[in-house]
Amino acid sequence: MVGNRNGRTRSRFRWRLAAALGAGLPAVPGVALADWDWNFQPPGSSISAQITHLHEIIFWICVVIFIGVFGTMFYALIKHRKSVGHQAVQFHENTTVEVVWTVIPLLILIFMAWPATKLILAMHDTSAPGMTVKVTGYQWKWGYDYVQEGFGFYSTLSTPYAEIRNRAAKDPHYLLEVDNPLVVPVDTKVRVLVTAADVLHSWYVPALGVQQEAIPGFVRDTWFEADKVGIYRGQCSKLCGKEHAFMPIVVEVKSKDDYAKWLAEQKQKAGAAAEDPNKVWSLNDLLAKGQQVFNGNCAACHQPNGTGNAAIGAPALVGDKVVLGPRQHQIDVVLNGQTNGVVMTGGAGGKMPSWKGLSDVDIASVISYTRNSWGNKAGENIVQPSEVKAERK
């Protein structure tokens, strides 16, 4: 998926094919085969190149066995048919052949296991990394922390809703585009610490040869080393709820120089953005920021207009008792998550996830936003970041 192999419009062709199939033609040979991905994505790391190669070996061994087995079967079907007058020969045992066809497959398997074992050992060797990033799966986005550099950000799907709903033409990178990609330097061993905040997710970038389940409460590590500059795309591969198909992974591999530049920029931004938690915010600033946070994080469940989604039990926030109730309680709910009306203390969130990962300013602003939108006017009703800070333990 490196580059833009999917940039062409194919729907016309697809419909032709559909028509052909509908008319009963099982296969359309040779037509634009280049367009039909049917094998691994072009490898972007030496591990994934080795995976591709291992697959080739095993695939061809299987093909050879398959031809042997079914060649024999079809020979028997043709030659030993009743309709051609073949009489059954009543043998039913032969220890020698039975031993042979037990031992030979065993040897073939050993032959397959050998390179596989070597590759596994290489894939599990996370020692001596050039850098480390921590990846956290959330419903439904990824968080990336540059552990040594001390900054991090969220990475959310950027495909517009209209494209998903078929109201706008689809981008070539439909569902594989995010606001903030993970950026890493080329030719550097990147150790990835994978975890999750709510449910299982899985960090899967096929062309880099990594797939690691993200387990809430546990950290697992894996690594990759991209050997070409470019953009690598993958998706969350573990069912994580309704938006599972909509939390892609984009890894942007930059040359070492470009990466250094990017890093400097990020650090500068992070420094500038380190908001003073004790600053008192104005209602308008909170509302402006709160709307952004809400649409980015909460609207998936509570809907952009706060009407909720009964199918997953997310209540309407319009006229909601919590939103109209005491501030402190709402801070608790949003910080810790809630299930069936009970604030969760488990750390892993609940039906309503925990939003601990957001900054104090984000939480204060989103709560202020819910308290002052859609007719929820409960008077002097804004939450300051300092209150959120106090509520965290």
Add this chain to the structure above:
Amino acid sequence: MSAVSPGAKPYYFLPQPSHWPITGSLALLLMGTGAAFWFNRYAAGPWIVLAGFCFLLVMLFGWFGTVIGESEGRLYNKKVDLSFRWGMSWFIFSEVMFFAAFFGALFYVRNISTPDLGSALTGRELWPNYAAQWPTVGPYIKQQFSPMNAIGIPLLNTIILVSSGGTLTLAHHALKAGHRGALKFWLFVTIALGFTFLGLQAFEYHHAYTELNLKLSTGVYGSTFFMLTGFHGAHVTIGAIMLTVMLVRAFRGHFDAEHHFGFEAAAWYWHFVDVVWLLLFVLVYWL
């Protein structure tokens, strides 16, 4: 398998059509659906469960009553007897596997997940203040509790349950020797020991909740402790009820020296419950 020996009884026993199974199915449908409603706070839930439970009782009385009737009517031959033996053995095996799931969970949380939560990777990144030791409430729940001590009620219960296995064997010998009085006496003692065990366990639970602050929700220690001992207690209850039924049957003059598989099945079950307890005592309370 020996030669054909039809004799007086038919070679095979074939039961008549029966409506007990469908009654049981209805019972479980009501209980399952009702429980789902109950756990999600619908007021009707408990009532539906109750209705299902009533059907279940009717079914159990009816079905076992029919079997007992057929058995006492001497409709069963050696083959049926052997079938029952196979059936009961494999049923108990399935129960063993049910407990195996929970013992497996105990093993896993003690030896794999708890150390992992304190490991260099997970512990350092997520739970820096967690000392991964057993017993544990886990790295996040902030709660103090004391684990259950093995010496005391658990040890007493072990003695009680093991001796109940012995008294049950005495009852069995009495039955085979035709001593009806001794049969009833030792069976009664066994049942009494069983209920004493249950009483003590109830007391122990009370103690855990009120004094040790040890609850079902006390992290994995509480989860495994109460699930394992709780399911065991449920099985003791069932076993004690089975034995009580056998006692009633003994009073009604059922069973003879040759012909008493009902009794034996209950006894097998009781010994199985016994063995599970010994494992519990060692793995849950002691180690």
Add this chain to the structure above:
Amino acid sequence: MSSITQPIGGHEHAHDDHAHHPTGIMRWVTTTNHKDIGTLYLWFSFTMFIVGGCMAFVIRAELFEPGLQIVTPEFFNEMTTLHGLIMIFGALMPGAVGFANWMIPMQIGAPDMAFARMNNWSFWLLPPAALMLLISLFVPGGAAGGGWTLYPPLTIEQGMGMDLTIFAIHIMGASSIMGSINIITTILNLRAPGMTLMKMPLFCWTWLITAYLLIAVMPVLAGAVTMLLTDRHFGTSFFNAAGGGDPILFQHVFWFFGHPEVYIIILPAFGIISEIIPTFSRKPLFGYASMVYAVAAIAILSFMVWAHHMFTTGLPTAGILFYMYATMLIAVPTGVKVFNWLATMWKGSISLEAPMMFALGFLFLFVIGGFTGLVLGIVPLDVALHDTYYVVAHFHYVMVAGTLFAFFGGVYYWLPKWTGHMYDESLAKWHFWLSFILFNVTFFPMHFLGLAGMPRRVPDYPQQFADWNMVSSIGAFGFGLSQLVFLYAVIKCIRGGKPAPAKPWDGATSLEWTLPSPAPYHSFETPPVVR
């Protein structure tokens, strides 16, 4: 296998001594007869196949094109979950038990199952369980949407549909355990004199071993979902790291059940195939003893490979290597079976009636599915392919083209015995060819999708997967509709047709063919003597 059989005293037990049997619907509700119950099981299985198939229609319709068109993502997840659960627990397992009920007593020379009344309960537990699964679609929050594997914490978050699913699984588990106890006892205790274990038809052997697998793993599944239930409602922390538990614990317990489960699904199919191939090759099964040992070996190995479903969870390297080697090893006994079937055909006198066609289709496609299983068992490849459509392709090859095709073959093979009529051979051939071709149109492209990296359980996908998905959806609609041919052929055969002789297949040898067609109500009221 028994070659010469002779029932004592002929077949004059056609009389029905139970004149006071209930009639109408109550006959079926209260029946204690293995044939009635087998019939119920088979119809239930087919009904569930249609229900689960309609859910597959919804899935394939939504996946016809990129974008969200027809259903919401929540509902899509519910469809995937219920499709998996219903197909496995509602269609394939009961189907296999249906065959067992019909055939085991006849093949070992018994009149009925050992526990005829309990047999009725095993069946009648299934409709309530299925009902609960379907009711769950209509409760607040909808049905369970966490996949048939029910992984927490996602399933802890879900609504009351999940609780209904948990209880449905408990009930289906109870049904399976009782069914298995019944089958084991029947086989161990009710064989006719002279029918030693090593003379039993292979179908009985595969079921004996399957029943052991079931008794060993269904209670473990019950335990797993019970822990899920208490985590959901009673504050336990089995699968919650905050309390010291671990979501991965569920996966271990689930797959300790789940992997043997897939052999539970395939072994009875192996049994059916091992009956059909010798019959239509007019030659005894090659390597009977090694077939039995191979099944046993598969069953034993199946308890040692479960973590191959968890290769990407980050298990320790040593564990991963162990599970990889054990997984690969299963290819050996499975290969023995495949080679024995081939050797059975070799130098036979083969004819290609519908059962044989399905058996050959089974063989051809199952081996493809087995090979993709082997590929998935090799860890580096699984890292690239886990949770992609490659896995979906793998298991539909072994379960649909494997088990389901074997069932179709079995139905055509025994329909004459069950109904007393011959089925319509050309309809059956149509059914075979439509199924065979459209199956491949549906599921072969999924390999490509998986290799290219399309995750499973998604209602929408990037554009480069569009082409193959459309092909697959078209195939799926066709494959589903082809099953109407099957339905029609079966109904036609029940209602009439050429009368079937006692032994319509000249190559058949097992005991059931000594009974008249249709088989009498109580198969063998006095045991035949097997020499």
